[in-house]
Amino acid sequence: MIQDVARRIAQERIAPSAESFDRSGEFPLENIRLLGENGLMGIEVPTEYGGAGLDPVSYVLAMVEIAAGDAAHSTIMSVNNSLFCNGILTHGTEAQKQTYVRAIAEGREIGAFALTEPQSGSDATSMRCRAVRQDDGRFVVNGKKSWITSGPVARYIVLFATTDPAQGARGITAFLVDTQREGFHRGKTEPKLGIRASATCEIEFQDYVVQADEVLGEVGQGFRIAMGVLDAGRIGIASQAVGIARAAFEATVAYVKERKAFGQPIGAFQMTQAKIADMKCKLDASLLLTLRAAWLKGQGKRFTNEASIAKLTASEAAMWIAHQAVQIHGGMGYSKEMPVERYFRDAKITEIYEGTSEIQRLVIARNETGLR
Numbered sequence: 001m002i003q004d005v006a007r008r009i010a011q012e013r014i015a016p017s018a019e020s021f022d023r024s025g026e027f028p029l030e031n032i033r034l035l036g037e038n039g040l041m042g043i044e045v046p047t048e049y050g051g052a053g054l055d056p057v058s059y060v061l062a063m064v065e066i067a068a069g070d071a072a073h074s075t076i077m078s079v080n081n082s083l084f085c086n087g088i089l090t091h092g093t094e095a096q097k098q099t100y101v102r103a104i105a106e107g108r109e110i111g112a113f114a115l116t117e118p119q120s121g122s123d124a125t126s127m128r129c130r131a132v133r134q135d136d137g138r139f140v141v142n143g144k145k146s147w148i149t150s151g152p153v154a155r156y157i158v159l160f161a162t163t164d165p166a167q168g169a170r171g172i173t174a175f176l177v178d179t180q181r182e183g184f185h186r187g188k189t190e191p192k193l194g195i196r197a198s199a200t201c202e203i204e205f206q207d208y209v210v211q212a213d214e215v216l217g218e219v220g221q222g223f224r225i226a227m228g229v230l231d232a233g234r235i236g237i238a239s240q241a242v243g244i245a246r247a248a249f250e251a252t253v254a255y256v257k258e259r260k261a262f263g264q265p266i267g268a269f270q271m272t273q274a275k276i277a278d279m280k281c282k283l284d285a286s287l288l289l290t291l292r293a294a295w296l297k298g299q300g301k302r303f304t305n306e307a308s309i310a311k312l313t314a315s316e317a318a319m320w321i322a323h324q325a326v327q328i329h330g331g332m333g334y335s336k337e338m339p340v341e342r343y344f345r346d347a348k349i350t351e352i353y354e355g356t357s358e359i360q361r362l363v364i365a366r367n368e369t370g371l372r
């Protein structure tokens, strides 16, 4: 049912407007509200906190559909679901869940996740954003975060800052931020290669005050929370990659039957057929690996390695499939008149955020060898 709902919205509402959102870079607020009203902004969030109360496999099925409609929409959806709601559901207090998760899961507000800084991405423990505890238990935050998805529009943010730089990873704490308070500033929206309607910006904290009850989890537990949230987030990005790849594949299959050269459909050439076969194999393998990771998560089993395997495989497959799609479309593949040009640009981000492909390889190899 959730797949049907997501597919209907993706095909009827999102796909037809994807090109214009890509061109304008406008944030698709109305569509995001619609996704929220249909339970797609908090798929794994229990119904008592405004979510759909479903499992990780449902999340994958819905994400694939929305990403096939438009990748930028699925980026916003994945941050709300995986990076924002997931961490608060796992580590938050009852009051935090009611305040922060409900608004995002219902699609009334937008959430964001702020880990990366101008000088630290993959090496997140070298963050400089600093939160200093006051005598009354409150924290004062100063520093910058960069590349924050939905930063330009988010109401609430899960923020990671160092409370004890000498402790490295163990000195990082997670906080819940309300962007309507004093001391919070947004930078300019980044002009991007792809997922252009997903607004991204730098954010800055200048003496922003966090109340004691706005700490997420324990002081010093932030890095562990971030890594756990990113494990789950990678299932979302793998699903996004599968969705982009599927859209590129389907557009290509339709094109090779229609376009003729040397008196026959280009799909009849063996070289094209080999490409179609390889695209399909990579697409199916990616989907199945993503479902495996989601199923393990749903069973309460360890899934860190499987999430990295799914994200690495699906993101590289999406890039490869979109590349073939452009090639098979010939000159038309290079034109903004056809969607494959957008799929090609959108696919690239899946190899970068929530851990680059190099970082996924590192995670997988460490899991397999036990060596660090």
Ligand SMILES: Cc1cc2nc3c(=O)[nH]c(=O)nc-3n(C[C@H](O)[C@H](O)[C@H](O)COP(=O)(O)OP(=O)(O)OC[C@H]3O[C@@H](n4cnc5c(N)ncnc54)[C@H](O)[C@@H]3O)c2cc1C
Pocket (backbone or CB within 6 Å): 079, 112, 113, 114, 115, 116, 119, 120, 121, 122, 123, 146, 147, 148, 149, 150, 192, 200, 349, 352, 353, 354, 355, 356, 357, 358, 359, 362
């Ligand atoms: C559109 C977009 C949206 C984003 N959204 C968010 C968000 O919402 N919240 C957030 O916190 N962040 C976000 N990010 C940041 C993203 O997660 C980082 O860009 C990513 O983790 C890589 O970090 P970096 O850009 O600093 O690259 P670097 O860490 O500087 O890496 C540069 C290159 O070095 C390689 N490298 C680094 N370390 C190693 C190593 N140990 N071994 C081998 N190779 C290595 C990398 O793989 C990469 O190829 C977003 C980024 C983009 C582009």
